[in-house]
Amino acid sequence: xxxxxxxxxxxxxxxxxxxxxxxxxxxPRQSLGTSSIILSFACLLLVSRTxxxxxxxxAESESSPEKVSFDSVQPILRKHCERCHxxxxxRGDLVLTSLDKVLAxxxxxxxxxxxxxxxxxxxxxxxxxxxxxxxxxxxxxxQRELNxxxxxxxxxxxxxxQASGKGSHEQSNSxxxxxxxxxxxxxxxxxxxxxxxxxxxxxxxxxxxxxxPQPTPVRAMASHPTEPVVAVSGLHQVAILNTTTxxxxxxxxxxxxxxxxxxxxxxxxxxxxxxxxxxxESGTVLVLDWQTKQWLPSIGDESDNIQSxxxxxxxxxxxxxxxxxxxxxxxxxxxxxxxVQHKHTDWVLTVAYSRDGFLLASGDRFGGIHIWxxxxxxxxxxxRGHVGGITGLAWSPDGNELISSSLDGTVRVWDMHTLQVEKxxxxxxxxxxxxxxxxxxxxxxxxxxxxxxKWTTEESKPCWQSKLPDEAIAVCCLAEDHATAIGADAVGGxxxxxxxxxxxxxxxANELASKGLVSFPSIQQNRSFASIVPTAPxxxxxxxxxxxxAKVAPGRSxxxxxxFAESALSQSSSSDLEESRRTLASxxxxxxxTYRTAEQxxxxxxxxxxxxxxxxxxxxxxxxxxxxxxxx
Numbered sequence: 001x002x003x004x005x006x007x008x009x010x011x012x013x014x015x016x017x018x019x020x021x022x023x024x025x026x027x028p029r030q031s032l033g034t035s036s037i038i039l040s041f042a043c044l045l046l047v048s049r050t051x052x053x054x055x056x057x058x059a060e061s062e063s064s065p066e067k068v069s070f071d072s073v074q075p076i077l078r079k080h081c082e083r084c085h086x087x088x089x090x091r092g093d094l095v096l097t098s099l100d101k102v103l104a105x106x107x108x109x110x111x112x113x114x115x116x117x118x119x120x121x122x123x124x125x126x127x128x129x130x131x132x133x134x135x136x137x138x139x140x141x142x143q144r145e146l147n148x149x150x151x152x153x154x155x156x157x158x159x160x161x162q163a164s165g166k167g168s169h170e171q172s173n174s175x176x177x178x179x180x181x182x183x184x185x186x187x188x189x190x191x192x193x194x195x196x197x198x199x200x201x202x203x204x205x206x207x208x209x210x211x212x213p214q215p216t217p218v219r220a221m222a223s224h225p226t227e228p229v230v231a232v233s234g235l236h237q238v239a240i241l242n243t244t245t246x247x248x249x250x251x252x253x254x255x256x257x258x259x260x261x262x263x264x265x266x267x268x269x270x271x272x273x274x275x276x277x278x279x280x281e282s283g284t285v286l287v288l289d290w291q292t293k294q295w296l297p298s299i300g301d302e303s304d305n306i307q308s309x310x311x312x313x314x315x316x317x318x319x320x321x322x323x324x325x326x327x328x329x330x331x332x333x334x335x336x337x338x339x340v341q342h343k344h345t346d347w348v349l350t351v352a353y354s355r356d357g358f359l360l361a362s363g364d365r366f367g368g369i370h371i372w373x374x375x376x377x378x379x380x381x382x383x384r385g386h387v388g389g390i391t392g393l394a395w396s397p398d399g400n401e402l403i404s405s406s407l408d409g410t411v412r413v414w415d416m417h418t419l420q421v422e423k424x425x426x427x428x429x430x431x432x433x434x435x436x437x438x439x440x441x442x443x444x445x446x447x448x449x450x451x452x453x454k455w456t457t458e459e460s461k462p463c464w465q466s467k468l469p470d471e472a473i474a475v476c477c478l479a480e481d482h483a484t485a486i487g488a489d490a491v492g493g494x495x496x497x498x499x500x501x502x503x504x505x506x507x508x509a510n511e512l513a514s515k516g517l518v519s520f521p522s523i524q525q526n527r528s529f530a531s532i533v534p535t536a537p538x539x540x541x542x543x544x545x546x547x548x549x550a551k552v553a554p555g556r557s558x559x560x561x562x563x564f565a566e567s568a569l570s571q572s573s574s575s576d577l578e579e580s581r582r583t584l585a586s587x588x589x590x591x592x593x594t595y596r597t598a599e600q601x602x603x604x605x606x607x608x609x610x611x612x613x614x615x616x617x618x619x620x621x622x623x624x625x626x627x628x629x630x631x632x
Contacts, residue, residue: 066151066155067151067155067156068148068151068152068155068156069152069156070099070102070152070156072148072152073148073149073152076141076145076148076149077096077097077102078097078281078282078303079281080126080134080135080141080145081096081126081134081135082096082097082303083280083303083304084135085097086303086324088324088325088326088342092106092107092108093106093107094106094107094111097303102122108121112153112157113153114153114157115153115154115157116153117150117153117154118613118614118617120153122149122153123146123149123150123153124614126140126141126146126149127140127146127607127610128140128607129610129611129614140607142603143602143603143606143607147606204254205253205254205288205293205294205295206251206252206253206254206293207237207251207252207254208250208251208252209234209237209239209248209249209250209251209252209520209521210234210235210236210237210252210521211520211521211522212234212235212492212520212521212522213522214522215491215492215493215522216234216235216492216520217473217488217489217490217491217492218232218233218473218474218488218489218492218494219233219259219260219261219473219474220232220233220260220261220262220263220275220474221233221263221474221475221476221486221488222263222264222265222272222476223265223476223477223478223479223486224265224269224290224479225265225267225268225269225479226269226479227269228242228243228244228478229241229242229243230243230476230478230486231253231263231265231272232248232263232488232494233260233263234252234260234520235520236254236255236256236257236258236259236260237252237253237254237255238252238253238255238260238263238272238274239252239520240252240253241486241494241518243478243481243484243486243496246496246518247518248518248520248521253272253274253288255274255276255286256276258276258277258278258282259276259277259278259279259305260274260275260276261275261276261277261283261305261306261307261308262274262275262306262307262308262309263275264309264310264311265290266311266313266314266315267312267313267314267315268313268314268315269290270289270290270291270315271287271288271289271290271296271311271315272287272288272290273285273286273287273288273309273311273315273318274286274287274288275305275306275308275309275320276306277302277304277305277306278305279304279305279323280304280305281303281304281305282301282302282303282304282305283300283302283303283304283305283306283320283322283323284298284299284300284301284302284306285298285299285300285306285309285318285320285330286298287299287318287332296332297335298335299318299320299330299332299335300320300328300330300335302320302322302324303324304322304323304324305322305323306320306321306322306323307321307322307323307347307348307349307350308320308321308348308349308350308351308362309321309351310351310352310353310360311332311353312353312357312374313353313355313357315332316331316332316333317329317330317331317332317338317353317357317374318330318332319351319353319360319362320351321344321347321348321349321350321351321362321364322347322348323347323348325342325344325345325346325347325348325364326340326341326342326344326348327340327341327343327344327348327351327360327362327370327372328340328341329360329372329374329377338374338377339372339377341362341370341372341377341379343368343370343379343382344362344364344366344368344370345364345366345368346364346365346366346368346389347364347365347389348362348363348364349363349364349365349389349390349391350362350363350390350391350392350393351363351393352393352394352395353374353395354395354399355395355397355398355399356399357374358373358374358375359371359372359373359374359380359399359416360372360373360374361393361395361402362393363386363389363390363391363393363404364389364390365389365390366389367384367385367386367387367388367389367390367406367408368382368383368384368390369382369383369384369386369390369393369402369404369414370382370383371383371402371416381416381419383402383404383414383419385412385421385424386404386406386408386410386412387406387408388406388407388408388409388431389406389407390404390405390406391405391406391407391431391432391433391434391435392404392405392432392434392435392436392445393405393435394435394436394437394443395437396437396441396457397441399416400415400416400417401413401414401415401416401422401457402414402416403435403437403443403457404435405427405432405434405435405445406431406432407431407432407433408431409426409427409428409429409430409431409432409447410424410425410426410427410432411424411425411427411432411435411443411445411455412424413457423457423460425460427445427447427453427455428445428446428447428448428449428451428453429447429449430447430448430449431447431448432445432446432447433446433447433448433471433472433473433474434446434472434473434474434475436475436476436477437477438477438482440482441456441457442454442455442456442463442482443455443456443457444475444476444477444485444499445475446472446473446474446475446487447471447472448471448472449471449472450467450468450469450470450471450472450489451465451466451467451468451472452465452466452467452468452472452475452485452487452497453465454485454499464499464500466487466495466497468487468489468493468495469489469491469493470489470490470491470493471489471490472487472488472489473488473489473490474487474488475487475488482499483498483499483500484496484497484498484499485497485499492519492520493517493518493519494517494518494519495517495518496518
């Protein structure tokens, strides 16, 4: 019997071995049948997976993976996904702005399954392990961010699903129906409450005014209504310009590694609003108590930057216009949305409250102007006529007129009773970039042609003008001095201008503008070159050739030779030192590039491992599905 079994085993290509020998051994390929090859491959695969599982178990026993919450995943989704999957543009009926909406899934079903990464489309699509690959037409997101999503699904999603009333089993069989849209919760946090919003690790408001490495355009300015102060956007700071001394204060408002898009003082001067964020990633409004110099709860949590903002007289309400074509009104005390409007068809470049606070005007990049009732959120009027983006909106002191400026170069005055244009004129040939109105009903405009001009609504000719060296981006009036204005251009120049100068004396105005220049402190960078003067000719000069020696008469020496040699030697040493420093910098740059290449290779390895695991799981699933068919 044993002989027969041994003979059959030999014919199959395998034989039983003593216990001291391996359970599986290779035999010549020509003696193996097809079934034996499959069996051998299956055994090897089983052994390798067993070893891998034991290794993973041992690693997990040494250090269990750290739990990850949705708070760590949300910035990743906001950066890569929320531009298409938000409440306003829910592609595939999928919204990724909150945990409940992620758990609700899409029209195709669930997107995450607690504890099962291989069954979670949110991970498989972003890791490019399945189609369609997300984000569309873009490279795969970094591996470190994919690891965070993976750990969240593995460790944190179970508890969050149960807390939301959806277990892993229920989640995996959830229907495509979406959860009801809950009222958005606005966090009452100061800029120091979270790493993503914090200027630093502490809650400080002011820091030293930072120098800028190169001329930077001034994106926003705001004049205090009672103090001789103008807030100016700087490099991740809000600089404070003292209009009396025409100098910047040594301390500036810290806002972290974010860009400033809009500034606004409240009418009573108690609050300063600062719109900060990153294009295509985030946007929020920081609120600073100007009297106590302390941060108040921030407002809004947008998936894109905020283009414009304004507040009513007591700053109890704050309105913003976003790059996602929305107008939002917030209650500052509770940080909750009062209403959201979707009528605009392009970026909302400017918003403005009427003096009584009953109406809110908003203008977009397409040239449309809408008027809203602030108490009900209903549309009061839609004004059409501009053929360029609306860059400025201002109300007359009595609220009966609305003045608008546009990139089409015109300024229009609208009658709010008839909703018709009272007057229009060409203010700047290449477009108006900003508009402001003082208490005396005078208009100040700045344009791409570099001119800053002062107007009255009764005349279509400027009563004063002055030209800046570059495009005049922003202009503001001073509350304490109506005859003085602050203008800023595209190369970072800030000018204190006296508007008393007449148009006929424009040359004097230009001269005064140049004298009133206020500049940010700058970093003095030494000019560097890719190549240096060769040192070989200097070394040759230090050791003259025989031909050069022949030119000097015997017995005579050039008295200038010693001075020349010392100078050449000093210049040679300096050049060699500079060359060594440049070589060191080049080597360090190459080393950094090597590190980046290594990180990319690590990501590729991790991706291939995940792909192999996924393919193995699919093969196993196919085998399980084929077993019933074979039995039949």
